[in-house]
Amino acid sequence: MSPAPQSLRALKNEGMLEITWSDGTTYKLPFKLVRVECPCAVCIHEITGERMIRPESVPDDIFPTELGYSGNYALRVVWSDGHNSGIFTWERLHAICSHLQAVRIA
Numbered sequence: 148m149s150p151a152p153q154s155l156r157a158l159k160n161e162g163m164l165e166i167t168w169s170d171g172t173t174y175k176l177p178f179k180l181v182r183v184e185c186p187c188a189v190c191i192h193e194i195t196g197e198r199m200i201r202p203e204s205v206p207d208d209i210f211p212t213e214l215g216y217s218g219n220y221a222l223r224v225v226w227s228d229g230h231n232s233g234i235f236t237w238e239r240l241h242a243i244c245s246h247l248q249a250v251r252i253a
């Protein structure tokens with residue numbers, strides 16, 4: 148079964164995106180990390196897969212101004228830097244939680 152979030156919220160005071168998955172695990176992902184992991188064609192080269200976004204170009208105080216679901220398979224984020232083309236599938240979001248600097252809290 149592919150992972151799906153049970154709940155998803157932006158903790159603005161902490162600068163974290165908190166995700167609880169259907170298996171009961173909860174992770175907190177720093178906003179900036181999620182922004183840098185944006186998989187859209189502006190941030191990742193469509194053909195080479197090269198990451199074109201530079202982490203140092205993302206403001207440290209970046210935050211999502213809008214979180215929305217794209218169908219039932221992905222998260223759509225509008226960021227405070229105006230970037231709005233990022234769609235994170237549940238698989239990708241789950242991979243970010245599992246492999247990167249996410250904090251597992253439950």
Ligand SMILES: [Zn+2]
Binds near residue numbers: 185186190191230
């Ligand atoms: Zn992007």
